[in-house]
Amino acid sequence: MAVGTEDAGWEVDPEDEQGIAVLAALGRQLKAWREKAGMKASAFGVAIGYGEDQVRKVEGGKRIPRPEYLDRADGVLGAGGQISAMKEDTEQVRYPKKVRDLAKLEAKAAEIGVYSTHVIHGLLQTPDHARALFEMRQPAYVRDEIETYVSARMARRSVFDRQPAPSLTFVQEEASLRRPIGGTMVWRRQLERLLELSRLRHVSFQVMPADREVHAGMDGGIEVLKFMDGTAVGRSEGAFGGRPVSDPRQLRILELRYGMIRAQALTPLESRDFVEELLGET
Structure with a gap:
C-alpha cells in the first residue's frame, strides 16, 4: 500500500459513549504531541505512512488507531514510549x-x-x-x-x-x-x-x-x-x-x-x- 494511504484503524460505535469519551481524550493527546513537535497533519501522516484525513479522524476521536499507528507516531514524535503506551486505552474500546x-x-x-x-x-x-x-x-x-x-x-x-x-x-x-x-x-x-x-x-x-x-x-x-x-x-x-x-x-x-x-x-x-x-x- 502506498505511503500515506493506509487505514488508521476502526470506526467508533456511535452508541458507545464510554468509547467515544476515551477516544476523544486520546485524540487530543495525539494532536498535542504532534503540535509540540511542530508538524502539520499532512507531514505527520506522510512520516508515519497514513493519509492526512486518517490522522485528523484519529485526532478528532472518530477513528480507533491501530497499534502500529501509535508505535509509528511514538517514534516520529520522539515520545519515548508514552504514545505506544496508549495502546492499552485503544484496546479497551476497539471491540464493540x-x-x-x-x-x-x-x-x-x-x-x-x-x-x-x-x-x-x-x-x-x-x-x-x-x-x-x-x-x-x-x-x-x-x-x-x-x-x-x-x-x-x-x-x-x-x-x-x-x-x-x-x-x-x-x-x-x-x-x-x-x-x-x-x-x-x-x-x-x-x-x-x-x-x-x-x-x-x-x-x-x-x-x-x-x-x-x-x-x-x-x-x-x-x-x-x-x-x-x-x-x-x-x-x-x-x-x-x-x-x-x-x-x-x-x-x-x-x-x-x-x-x-x-x-x-x-x-x-x-x-x-x-x-x-x-x-x-x-
Missing part, C-alpha cells in the same frame, strides 16, 4: 461495547454454564472457525469488522487460563459439530480444539445427540454466569424475551432447564468419544 461487557462478566464469573444450538459457542471456537462464521454473515461485514470481531472473540478465551480457574460447562447440539464451517481442515482443527479443552480439569464438555426424544432445550440456547459474591446473570433465547436476567426466580428456571439438558446429553466421556469418532470420519 456488548462484546466488552460480555468479556468483563466472563472474566469475573466463578461458574459459566452454556448450552449452544446451531453454532459452537464463542469461547470454544478456533480463530479460523470464528472467521468463517463472521464471513458468512448477512449483510456482509467488511474485512476490518471481521478481524475486529474475531480478535474480540479470541481475547475472551483467556477465561480458560484464569487463576483460580472457573468452573466451565458446555453442552453442544450434535448438528453444530457436524457442520463443516470453513471447510474440512478448519472443521478438523475445531474438533481437535474441543477435545483439547474437554481434557482440562475445570471444563466439562457434553454433546446433545440428535436422536433424543425428550429435550429440555427446545426453546433455544442458555447461558448462566455465577459470581463469587453469590450473584448471577443468565440469558436464554426462549425465555424472558431473550434479555439478561438476574432475578433469583427467573435464574432458577434457567438453571433447572440447563440441569435437565446436561442430564439428557451424553456424559463428558461419551462426548469425547463422539468427537473422536467425528474426526475419524473425515
Whole structure:
C-alpha cells in the first residue's frame, strides 16, 4: 500500500459513549504531541505512512488507531514510549461495547454454564472457525469488522487460563459439530480444539445427540454466569424475551432447564468419544 494511504484503524460505535469519551481524550493527546513537535497533519501522516484525513479522524476521536499507528507516531514524535503506551486505552474500546461487557462478566464469573444450538459457542471456537462464521454473515461485514470481531472473540478465551480457574460447562447440539464451517481442515482443527479443552480439569464438555426424544432445550440456547459474591446473570433465547436476567426466580428456571439438558446429553466421556469418532470420519 502506498505511503500515506493506509487505514488508521476502526470506526467508533456511535452508541458507545464510554468509547467515544476515551477516544476523544486520546485524540487530543495525539494532536498535542504532534503540535509540540511542530508538524502539520499532512507531514505527520506522510512520516508515519497514513493519509492526512486518517490522522485528523484519529485526532478528532472518530477513528480507533491501530497499534502500529501509535508505535509509528511514538517514534516520529520522539515520545519515548508514552504514545505506544496508549495502546492499552485503544484496546479497551476497539471491540464493540456488548462484546466488552460480555468479556468483563466472563472474566469475573466463578461458574459459566452454556448450552449452544446451531453454532459452537464463542469461547470454544478456533480463530479460523470464528472467521468463517463472521464471513458468512448477512449483510456482509467488511474485512476490518471481521478481524475486529474475531480478535474480540479470541481475547475472551483467556477465561480458560484464569487463576483460580472457573468452573466451565458446555453442552453442544450434535448438528453444530457436524457442520463443516470453513471447510474440512478448519472443521478438523475445531474438533481437535474441543477435545483439547474437554481434557482440562475445570471444563466439562457434553454433546446433545440428535436422536433424543425428550429435550429440555427446545426453546433455544442458555447461558448462566455465577459470581463469587453469590450473584448471577443468565440469558436464554426462549425465555424472558431473550434479555439478561438476574432475578433469583427467573435464574432458577434457567438453571433447572440447563440441569435437565446436561442430564439428557451424553456424559463428558461419551462426548469425547463422539468427537473422536467425528474426526475419524473425515
